[in-house]
Amino acid sequence: MSNCWRSRRGTVFSCGFEPGLFSCFGVLLLTTHVLYGEANTNTSVVVQKDAQFDITYLDTFALTTMHIISSLSSDHFKRTEGVRVSVELLSERPNGPVLFVVRQKQAVLSFQVPLILRGLYQRKYQYTQVGRTLCQPPTLALSEMQFFYVDVSTLSTSGVHYQLRVSRVESFTLQTDKKFTFNATPSQPQFFKYVFPDGEDTVIVKVNSQKNFPCSVMSIQDIQCPVYDLDNNVAFIGMYQTMTKTGAITVQRKDFPSNSFYVVVVVKTEDEACGGPLKFYSLLPDELLDAGNRSKTLDVVVSPAINSNVYIMGVLFCLGIFLSFYILTFLVACIENKRLHRKRAGLLKAADMSPAETGNLATGLSPASPYEYGSFADNGSTMSSEPVTDSMASAETNDGYMERPLDVVGRCRQESLSSVEEDDYDTLADIDSDKNIVRTKKYLCVSDLARKDKRVLNKKYQIYFWNIATIAVFYALPVIQLVITYQTVVNVTGNQDICYYNFLCAHPLGALSSFNNILSNLGYVMLGLLFLLIVLQRDILHNRALMRNDTPALECGIPKHFGLFYAMGTALMMEGLLSACYHVCPNYTNFQFDTSFMYMIAGLCMLKLYQKRHPDINASAYSAYACLAAVIFFSVLGVVFGKGNTAFWVVFSVIHIVATMLLSTQLYYVGRWRLDSGILRRILYVIYTDCIRQCSGPMYIDRMVLLVMGNIVNWSLAAYGLIKRPNDFASYLLAIAICNLLLYFAFYIIMKLRSGERVLFLALVCILFTAVVWGFALFFFFQGLSTWQKTPAESREHNRDCILLSFFDDHDIWHFLSSIAMFGSFLVLLTMDDDLDTIQREKIYVF
Template identity: 65%
Template sequence: MVNVLSDQKETPLLFVVRQKEAVVSFQVPLILRGLFQRKYLYQNVSRTLCQPQTKSEWETQFFYVDVSTLSGQNASYQLRVAHIGNTPPPAPDTHAALHLVPPSPHPPAPSHELAVQESWGARCPVYDLDNNVAFIGMYQTMTKKAAITVQKKDFPSNSFYVVVVVKTEDEACGGSLPYYPLAKGMGVWAEVYVSAMLFCLGIFLSFYLLTLLIVLPCALAERSLENVASRPRLDSLSSVEEDDYDTLADIDSDKNVIRTKQYLYVADLARKDKRVLRKKYQIYFWNIATIAVFYALPVVQLVITYQTVVNVTGNQDICYYNFLCAHPLGALSAFNNILSNLGYVLLGLLFLLIILQREINYNRALMRKDLQALECGIPKHFGLFYAMGTALMMEGLLSACYHVCPNYTNFQFDTSFMYMIAGLCMLKLYQKRHPDINASAYSAYACLAIIIFFSVIGVVFGKGNMMFWIFFSIIHIIATLLLSTQLYYMGRWKFDSGILRRIVHVLYTDCIHQCSGPMYVVSDAAYGLIVQPNDFASYLLAIGICNLLLYFAFYIIMKLRSGERIKLIPLLCIIFTSVVWGFALFFFFQGLSTWQKTPAESRQHNRDCILLSFFDDHDIWHFLSSIAMFGSFLVLLTLDDDLDCVQRDKIYVF
């Protein structure tokens, strides 16, 4: 035990204790750091020295204490050495429970830490300070009670030390945090933060203003036409009259009849009651809203825990930030990466408002029995659009959660709703021309859940595992063939003796005759099997995005081949979105950090801020990709506006 009697705050005394197999050093006053790097000075310091093993119990052991200081004045201190006669407890035969309880009556209960450490050999010296008691062995924080289960296998030397350390602060065991005023000189920083926030809000609120300027004149024009008489019903040009069908009871048998026609029109696949389909597609929105709540709550809780661990331990290797452009705010280490996700939320909300306005106008047209709304254009179903807008908002929330502490264990948070968005967009494209036979919400989300499951498995077990890649490639090809068969026969196929013949027919028509879908699938699966990318989640997401882009290109080509046209607004959206996607991908591939490497290797990719001295390349990716997704949604929404005056029995199915 050392007690320094003179004032040595500026020039502490340094004690070095040299033993046969260990060296212990400490300074007095001793400086310990608590939560959030707060400093505490101690004038009285005690250290426990362990006795190394000896060849005989009569062997004399020596230790030496060296004392030094840089002080120009004489220093006064007291040094006392005492022998502790208690021997370490013997290790149990298998396991035992160690209980620690205070005497009665209970004294005040400061925060303690109880530790069990191996006592001999390489475990010398004893770790008995607040800042090192957790280095080895097992430990628990405690106030009045604690219990640790001790197992023989954890103590090869057959003995252990029990160490109890009083914590520097009570917050570790639930005490209140003291108030600390903000440091001086925050004015400049506050100005930078406010400018960055206003910049984000200004960019995305301008889309609200632009939408209002476009929608308001249209809404006024729509209201002025409400009293105009509806036009007469046009003669049906379809080879099969709608009135010949009971659209609820006989719809399944009708599919077999319609399937024999050489050319299909939207009227042939839009025979179900609108109320039935409306409820069917509304389930997409309610399901994704439910998924979002139950998915997001534990995610938020987990990333808060990650950030707390970083703040308390000071371990900067836990999270893979761009440290050269990481602006903290409160407990958050990289607030800029979180703020830049605001666009997903705001633009997702704007898209929901646009869909709501369209649905209100459409319902008004139905109420006044407008034949154009009843019989013309692509059938209007808004449930999938609502689901897409919700998914975009959730992508922003979960991406922000991921960037609280980016690492490989929570990367799935950043990609899960990207899978949702890609899947919902493909479903919406298919629904446009196949409203009666589109997948139900339950089966669609079940398939997306399987994809997310494979994403998690691939991240954990996929790296360098050939068996996993073989298994995944087989599943990928089989699932694609089954889906192709489902789409080709429009759901009218069964597992029977002719299933192989039908699959071969699909392969011939789609792969050999037209050289389309399955060739891409096989080549994509072969690429994954041969290259085995380290980032399996991004590889799986790339598959979904490529499929969506191919399907979208196919839809536009078939639309133009069918004699349809693209109006000015969707054409401008396509051009604008394509340009923004190009710039967004450029910033995405800058790679400012990567959890596929060690923290030190990841920091080699770090770069300085490039926008407002606050945002880095990845933040700009967030800005641009949110705008590009919003534009892509608008393309899907407005792409078939040219058909609003065309009867459904003239609109081709493809």
Template identity: 75%
Template sequence: MVLRSCWKSRHKNSSRPAPRLIRAGLAALFWLCVTQLACGSGAVGETKNVVQKDAEFDVTYNDTVTSENQTIYAFNHTVSRNKTEGVRVRVDVSPQNLESTILFVVRQKQAVLSFQVPLILRGLYQRKYPYNHVGRTLCQPPTRAASETQYFFVDVSTLSAQGTNYQLRVSRVESFTLQRSGYCDRQGQLRHELSLLRYCPVYDLDNNVAFLGMYQTMTKKGAITVQRKDFPRNSFYVVVVVKTEDEACGGPLHFYPLRPDELIDAGNRTKVLDVVVSPAINSEVYVMGMLFCLGIFLSFYLLTLLVACVENKRMNKKRAVLENPADMSPAETGKTPASPYEYGSFADNGSTLSSEAITESATSTDNNYGYMERSLDSVGRSRHESLSSVEEDDYDTLEDINSDKNIVRTKKFLCVSDLARKDKRVLSKKYQIYFWNIATIAVFYALPVIQLVITYQTVVNVTGNQDICYYNFLCAHPLGALSAFNNILSNLGYVMLGLLFLLIVLKRDIVHNRALVRNDLNALECGIPKHFGLFYAMGTALMMEGLLSACYHVCPNYTNFQFDTSFMYMIAGLCMLKLYQKRHPDINASAYTAYACLAAVIFFSVLGVVFGKGNMAFWIVFSVIHILATLLLSTQLYYMGRWRLNAGILRRMLHIIYTDCIRQCSGPMYIDRMVLLVMGNIVNWSLAAYGLIERPNDFASYLLAIAICNLLLYFAFYIIMKLRSGERIKCLPLVCILFTAVVWGFALYFFFQGLSTWQKTPAESREHNRDCILLFFFDDHDIWHFLSSIAMFGSFLVLLTMDDDLDTVQRDKIYVF
């Protein structure tokens, strides 16, 4: 209160206050009080004998200090403006004098440094480690003159009444300045901490190294990128600090202290440490990296535009042919759907449309588009006539066949027309809910994620603690406040290709709606029913995967890993739903059920990350749930929704086993579906057994592997059954399949490189860090981002175009599998 009053009075009575002088006086008064209290002179009437000695560098002083005397060593040296020299103060005390503590205070220009010997550092569980040999580094104060003689003092005092012997030696440090692309050898213990400090004093103890600058723990390898904006004086100090115990960097805990106040010998573990300073990349590399990233994904836009132009040209030729069909046969004009396929094991003896239907369809021609039209009545009659080609024993002839799904779905060979009976407008609205729901989820999911990662990055920048985020520090290029801009930029492909896929789907949606308005025969009665809601949801999920992956890579760590994988689960689930929807449009899951299941998957992902590491109980519960879910889904798929999960489920299961397996031992009615489900159960049960036995640390990746394996299995089954049914794959989807398979192979190779891992400590994670491999800007994981976004885009295109060959085939000739 007195100091505050004096400052106010001084500031009021003087027209020009001297804040620097007052701050210097307050600092001197503070350190005088500290010194007096530390030396024991705070007692009233106590006197202390103070001795000042002129000291020299590289001379060892052996002295004794007691509570009644204080020794001050005065040093002077010449400081050059263009040369930085290091000064090292070393103190030794006898191990027998650990009971007596000596205080050393180093006073130099613009800095005061104090420490005690023996130095007591605390580790895990408050274990105490004494050090009777202590060395401290002094920083070089700035000078404006070309050279200047500066003084610093070392004060030695103690409160011990008995004399305590010590050795003091002050010397200059050779090879103190690190040049670019050079290195120096420093002695350090097995586990240490690397820090960059901005200003004086140099904090080089385990308990204060984190006070200023940037710091990180390391074992074998570490790297810190230095930005000029963080060091306005164009210089900084690199400090290597020995950790008191291995546990700080992930090492084993060897023993516990017997007593809370027990002193533990830390031992003498040393190794050679190379400190290498190399220039960072310049702005040209940043520009080249950004142009490369944009160029790759813009090329897909150009390629898509080129394919669209070629396709439009082909359609114009087709329209011209339809407008002038005089010299062509009826089969070549396209006025009727293509003849039925010969479906492998599903050989169909049906006939084409009746001549009456052909004649009727040829009576109306659209002058604008050249497509053939007919009334809805003729469409219904034609469809009814085409159904006459199916043998009577293939379906039940009851009158309520159109309303009773249990009768329709008991046909041995179902056609798409049997599962596409609902009003297309109702189905279109049902599947549009997928898009609106995922858009809503994306908004409410992304906003708190963005806020959280901004907070993480701010904490890293303010505290300088680089152990918070798990980067590949050997290839982490900062930009502004972002610590690893290259890892964020490489996610641009997900966003750009997701947007491109949405544009492609929108174009197809518009073309299909125009065909429906014209009552086009192919759009009404042929091909796989066109529902684009799931495609819109897939494109949105791909864009959100890019955004959330970028957010995760702002500060990748243990607590936010689910940001990077949540929409990967969404994408895998939506792709499987779309595959199933193609042949089962009426019985596909609703958006609410689907997203509820995906939410449960994400919930288990979070539980696995938090509780799954080495927890046997969790893995047992998860494996049981995994197997039960597989069985329930298999039953749903096999019976196409014709079963109920209620109290009588066990009774019905036993009845089926008795009648079909024991009594007459009949084979499965739907062989193809049974083969798929048996393979799926084998794969899922094997994955469940692997998780239960190995209990992998990365549960999120394990869960994602389950989703991807099931998707690939279903995808392969769909293609095999499509070819087995006599259908063909057109040129564009075939190229997409081959291209996507190759890209996925390369992408997975780079994914498994493992440049960092949050399952280990930050120091252990840095052992996996590697240098950039592409344009000196992108690392292996960035290439995974590039390739996986391209592969996902290609996979979406395969789903979109795979059944284009059926666009002219009536739905009662397209089989369900």
């Protein structure tokens, strides 16, 4: 039942409609008083026409003419339909715009034709076709009648020709899992309504397009009038994000009291926000630019998100995976403990054996299997050609072994337990010339580089742990504060371009926008803690053996220093914490949170490999962390200034090559060289004596092979960086560290086998397991679900759906596998030399 009425100043036909249902509309050109010269005359003319929905009407009017177009329709709209007003200005150059005002009970929508929209640098674009959808304000009662009016006015003195059409909007209310296709332009935005069904608390709104440009914006807004659906106001309320081909926003019922929301799609006037070309114009003050054809076809679909059961399953899965490593470690520890008990029982039974047999049993060596060094045919002859110091005064057995006399063993034990100053790091009793004699031998043994007091070295290497613990505290606290601020800004402003999530698999929890990406970092923390517990157990067992004055613990095997292992475990835990902080809001400004401790882990692993055979001359914690700080510094510079900057790449490549050469020299001469004013003279002297005067090969062949390979790899990486200039400088720098680590590790394993050493079963299992896991981890890492090197809209083109338990994506699996692979790599470093625990250090070669 409709109510129609007539105004006194003009003719206005209006029609009521049932709650929430538009049934008719009216158009009114307001009566205008015009002043011509000195006379103020009312010359308005009223022309009335009947109108219907979905019919296009053409009209021409000027300042002195008023057209009234009204409609009376008995058709009722369905609740899934809306009303859309479309206007096109047909006059080529009107001397004034036409103003359209749509008046509703709770809102007023006004726009002018031609519509002027502003772009970057305040550039103005003119649109003569405008289409706007009317919002549907909620009604208070079912019996309440609602009206809307369309008023048309202009100040143009010449005739303005335009067309008007009011039409139904099909599928205005979106259905779950039902795709709807539509077109949009900057002056003809679109929005749709979605109502949460019963039992559905979270949904994902996905908008897709077949082409990248023009750039678009999708927004989620509460049901209210007016709807902000233009490029210059779409960011005022709600959540929004720019998009090219793909956009996705997770919406929760708790954020919308009306249990419904609008999905707004706006096409931007320019494409720079989506990574499009930046156009430059030499503009006059009021010059209008041609907008061109910026129509875009898009699809919108609303899908149910996961429920609480999936969250619980994801958390339990994550905990179960890593707790299983604790259980497996406990079982292996029990088995190893039983094996040690059997070994001790065998030693007790052998107490009545002859001294020679007991010695062979204690050392774990068989006279029938001499310990040879790969290509060296005779161990004894090799060592006899070198100067012998007091600490190396030993006799060779008939089988080619070097057994140290008991008095030397006792003296070394007494020296290792003597009191020393805590800050005395160089306690070698011999003079510097003796260092040169020992360390420049052609074939070094571990005993030559393990002459410093053990307690002093322990304190030296414990500094690694305490320093990294201190760094972690001072680094983590401001990081946590900063990412909380980032997340707060995202939640308050609704700007989802701030953070580079995988929006197709970003599951919110509380204030966190992507809880699954944070949860998957739990493995780093749990496995880092487990590694610390394993190292602590080994440390305790080793200290007990020292207290018992066990010969193998004092004189055999690689010297046990656990400080670097503690630092590695702490770094792994911090990598998990900082990676979780980074994934709270991953973006361009906080990338270093995720990479800083990766550099530290790679550096600490290389230092530990070198320390195994060079305990006396390994770098101090201060110099090591200073070098790592320089790496992080260059990482930041590369990201900020490296993109397309030739000068930066030239400087970095030169520094890279020079640092490689200096480190190669340090490794080749085992630290027995000095960087001073005489360095050039000594280099020329070596070239003259070794290359010109006599053509002799390198003295340290194995080290030379490693360093030549290392220089080839690093020079190649430097050339690649200088030529290609990769955008992701942080990953490039990390690749340099990983390549050097893998090269040194491969060299270590090859030299270990070449020296006649063997890899125990447990270490071999760890190596194979870690290699396989690293392969799968890198596969998922290179999937590239998002990247902060591009614009947020371009990054969303790489987004993918969840692939594990409907909760974890490819990058989460990378977190799982990489944490396991790092843990396995640490175990390899911890166990790879266990076969030497019963071998005297005079028989363990340095490489």
